[in-house]
Amino acid sequence: QVQLVESGGGLVQAGGSLRLSCAASGSIRSINTMGWYRQAPGKQRELVAIISSGSNTNYADSVKGRFTISRDNAKNTVYLQMNSLKPEDTAVYYCNAAIVIVTREGDYWGQGTQVTVSS
Numbered sequence: 123q124v125q126l127v128e129s130g131g132g133l134v135q136a137g138g139s140l141r142l143s144c145a146a147s148g149s150i151r152s153i154n155t156m157g158w159y160r161q162a163p164g165k166q167r168e169l170v171a172i173i174s175s176g177s178n179t180n181y182a183d184s185v186k187g188r189f190t191i192s193r194d195n196a197k198n199t200v201y202l203q204m205n206s207l208k209p210e211d212t213a214v215y216y217c218n219a220a221i222v223i224v225t226r227e228g229d230y231w232g233q234g235t236q237v238t239v240s241s
Contacts, residue, residue, distance in 0.1 A: 124148035124230050126217045131235030134207055138239075142202040144217030144232055154220040154227060156193055156200040160213035160237075167216065171202060185211075207239045 130142040146153060157172035171181045171191035179191050190203040200217060217232035 124150060124221050124223065124228070126219060126230050126232035128215065128217045128232045128235035131215060131237045133238045133240065135240050136207060136209055138207050139203070139205045140207065140237060142204065142215055142217075142235060142237075144200045144219075146198040146219055146221060146230070149223050150198060151222045151224060153195070153198060154222065156191075156217070156219045158191060158200070158202045159216045159218055160211075161216070161234075162213040170215070173200065204237070207237075209239045209241050211237060212239045213237060 124146060125148055126144055126146050128142060128144045130140060132140060134140055154175050155172055158170040159167050160170050161167040169182055170185055171189055173179045173191045173193050188206045193200045214234040214236050216234045219230050220227050221230050
């Protein structure tokens with residue numbers, strides 16, 4: 123079985139930075155696309171950034187130029203470097219990964235890590 127664990131969330135002042143990490147563990151054959159999503163209270167979960175197995179990336183317009191997604195395939199880990207944080211970035215950030223076990227791909231979610239940005 124597979125588990126995703128996020129870390130790196132916390133409290134930061136507007137304009138500050140945080141680096142989120144998500145490590146996958148378990149019976150992993152390979153990992154395809156990985157991504158970060160976020161959900162603010164009372165709102166739908168939204169895509170923040172995704173990265174393919176070949177490290178092609180896509181970002182939500184709201185975070186372009188401020189956030190950078192990257193991955194370390196040797197560590198089965200995806201990162202989200204968040205700079206110039208704004209109060210509207212406050213949310214629970216979730217890691218998502220398409221993971222292949224044997225030859226079958228599954229979609230997995232982490233439990234989330236809280237990011238709070240003060241004014």
